[in-house]
Amino acid sequence: MIAVDWGGSNLRAYRLDDHGRVLGQRRGEVGALACDGQHAQTLAGVIGDWDDPLVLLCGMVGARGGWIEVPYVPCPAGIATLAAGMVELGTHAGDALRGRRLWCVPGMADHRGAAADVMRGEETQVAGLLAQLGPGRHDVCLPGTHSKWVRVEDGAITGISTALTGELYGLLRRHSILARSMPATEPPLDPAAFDAGLAAARAGGGLLHDLFGVRTAALFARFEAEALPSYLSGLLVGHELQPALAGAADGPAHLVGSDALLERYARALSAHGRTVQRHREDLAALGLYRLARARFG
């Protein structure tokens, strides 16, 4: 089968054998919301010469404005419920992919709070983890532009909490008064400044107040300009972590993402006295395999 994780900024395709092992891997640079109706042609351009008939997709490709809008499956949901919520692309598949069976995985929604929460793509990454996590309660953190905290209980996804951490970092880094004191290109992580940001986030002044501390840190030369982005990053990650950990399970926090991001989150979680377990970023391939097995045997 072919597993496709098609997000807002790129596409990752995996060719899998009958045991879910990755035989080949490719990448496309067209985001699922920027395809202008050319999803079939775009996908065919990446996987056209892989002749496997079954293609499973997850991610923003199933969002409004993507290829096909697949309704959100509400929490709680495990592999079976997610597999049952998959939608066949049918006539959407077009000529370029004739003869294929294309299915798209639903996103998930959490309606427990006054404000709903959602994810698309991350449910499939977590689906790839479920067997490994086993019974009991677990917290999975997938940091990024929109960081997702996913609660797993006894093999089912039971809660979603999103934090705008990465997006806000980018906005403040580029467009705010804080940007004026910072170098334009991203310097390497300054661990001491990052830790100082984490500590400031715990002082109880609130994020809106703490952000102004980046300005005064520049004003009074508390840090070099090169260290200010790390201080800002520590502040934001610290403010993401505090409410996320307030009701978290015992045991390690499960981290899924790029090495550079996980390095920061592992450091922050460790400062909060939490152990972490890191997982491969390409978990979506395994998740899609598990969903295919659950639906089609």
Place this chain on the structure above:
Amino acid sequence: MIAVDWGGSNLRAYRLDDHGRVLGQRRGEVGALACDGQHAQTLAGVIGDWDDPLVLLCGMVGARGGWIEVPYVPCPAGIATLAAGMVELGTHAGDALRGRRLWCVPGMADHRGAAADVMRGEETQVAGLLAQLGPGRHDVCLPGTHSKWVRVEDGAITGISTALTGELYGLLRRHSILARSMPATEPPLDPAAFDAGLAAARAGGGLLHDLFGVRTAALFARFEAEALPSYLSGLLVGHELQPALAGAADGPAHLVGSDALLERYARALSAHGRTVQRHREDLAALGLYRLARARFG
């Protein structure tokens, strides 16, 4: 005398009589940091035909990058200390203002926390309030791009806490994923959506998480698009208020600012069970008068 409140975006000049009453009022549209060395000419263009010899200035005109950098006076400071920290512009005054005595009020800094806090201009507005506040402890809130919470104890300014509320609202409103769901022009306040934002801020999920709730509110049509900016505003003001009120004094919160902003803050403070007292936005004129009397009799 002439009192000039020269901030980052405009200049307000007041001609005062010997009792501090406002005889005339003018406005210039050139910010103190955007004058390109032409401060004297710019000011002369506004007040040139008022022949009072004494001119007192406050605000960003005294910041690095302004007309003259006046060192911050640390907390605590009352009228006498602020007046003693004023700096004469001397030869900076230039030809256009020959024969005038120009003095600039210092900003204030609060070094109590790990991250310092500062203000320039607001100390003078609060100086105009001090006599009226009387003994005991009071909290003054000056909402804006950078909201200032100023603590007053027995006639002295003893603490400063800044929140990036207004700036973050603008960034999110224009540049974030949340902007896509909102009308481009600013709709009138939707009180119900604003209150829902205030309530969400108290739920303990943290600001970074709550912001994503604006996205899902659009996704699930919880509010009309016209109401989303009010929901975002309620979230941000709510998150500003919580830490600010955590250690606040009893008695009314003193609000200084524009009617539209004070309306929102009064509403939010009332939702937190606090009474408010509103004050005129042009308090800086009175503050400059009091500082002139303290320094020059």
